[in-house]
Amino acid sequence: MATEMQVHVGLEGIVAAATRLSSVDGKAGELIIAGFPLEDFADQATFEETLYLLWHDALPTAQQEATLCNNLAAQRTLAPITFAVIRAAAERKADVMDVLRMATSTLGLDVTDDQQAALVLVAQMPTIVATYWRILQGQEPLAPRPDLSHAANYLWMLKGAEPSAEQVRALETYLNTVVDHGLNASTFTARVIISTQSDLISAIVGAIGALKGPLHGGAPGPALDMVFEIGSIERAETVLRAKLERGERLMGFGHRVYKVRDPRAEVLARAAQKLFANDGDKQLYELVTHVERTAVALLEQHKPGRNLQTNVEFYTALLLHGLDLPTELFTPTFTISRVGGWLAHCFEQQSVGRIIRPQSVYTGVKNRAWVAANERH
C-alpha cells in the first residue's frame, strides 16, 4: 500500500544511476574520475583532456586532443541573440548565474545535433560569463582567442591580458577537480531531464538552475569573506570561537559525504600553494592555512567525533581569488567546469534509455465532496 512506502527525504542513500564517470568514497576521502584518482591527474591534465576522458572513456591521443581543442575554439563566438540577452541582463545588473542560465537557453537555436550542442555549451559558457562581467564593469567585451586553450581563453576574455603558464595551470587544476562528483543535485537534474528524451540544452539549463542554489554551488564566496573578516593570524582563534559560540557555521568546513579532508581540498590546496609561491599574496596564503588548522581544531572541540574537515569550497576560494576572480564569478566558474561532467552524464543516461520517474506517497485527505463554485463560502 502507498501509505506504507518509506519516504527517502532528499533521496539520501538511494542509488539512482550506475556510472563509469566518478566514484566518491566519503570515508576514505577518495574521488576517482573515469578510473583515475583525482590527485593523479588534476594538476597534469588540460581541461580538454579531461573532457575527452569523460566523454569517450579514454585518454585522447595528441591528434584527438588537438581536434577537440580546435572544435571548441571554433565555437566560442556568441550569436547576436545571446549577446542581446546578456546586454539586456546587464541593464538590470542581474546575478551572473541567472545570466548564464538565460544565455545558455539561447544556444539551442543554432545547434543541429548533440555533438555540436555539447561543443557549443562547453565553448560558449566562458564567453557568456566573461562578456557579461566586462559589460557589467563598464568594459568592452573581448572577442575569444582561438589560439588559446579553453582555460587560457577564459582568463584572457575576463582580463584582456594573456595569463601566465602558472595561472593557466592553476585554473585547469581547478576545472579538472570539480568537473564531476557522483550523483549530486545538478547532475541528477540533468539526468532526469535528458531521460525524458528532451535535448541537451534543456538538460544543462535545468542543471544550472540546480547548481546556483546556495546548498549546492554557492559556498566559496562566504568562505573567503570569513577569512577576510578574520583578517590576521592573531585574530583567527577568537573570531572562529565566537562564530561557533553564536551557533554559526564555519564556511568551507564539513561535508555530507566526506568525513575526512575532501580530496578536492587537498588538490586545490597544493595548486594554491604553487600559485601563491610565485606571485601571490603570501600573507593571505599564510592566513588561510592558519585559519584552516585553527578551524579544524575548534570544530573537533565543538563537535567531537563528527570529523568536520576542510571541504572543496575553502581552497576553491583561495585559488580563484589568487587568479583575481571576483567572488561573484566563483559559482559561474564552477559551472564552466561542471558542464563537462553534466554532458557526460547526459550521454550515459541516453544510453540507459529509461525515463527517471520515482514515486511519491500521498499524504492528503481522500473522498472530499465536490462543492460547486457558487455554493462555496
Ligand code: ACO
Ligand atoms: N561549522 C559549524 N558546525 C558545523 C559545520 C560547520 N561548518 N558543519 C557541520 N556542523 C555541525 C552541524 O550543525 C551538526 O551539528 P548538530 O548535530 O548539533 O546539528 C554537526 O556539525 C554534524 O553535521 P553533519 O551532519 O556532519 O553535516 P551536514 O551533513 O548536516 O552538513 C554541510 C554538511 C551543509 C556542508 C555543513 O557542514 C555546512 O553547513 N558547512 C558549512 C558550509 C559549507 O562549507 N558548504 C560547502 C560544502 S561543500 C559542497 O557542498 C560542494
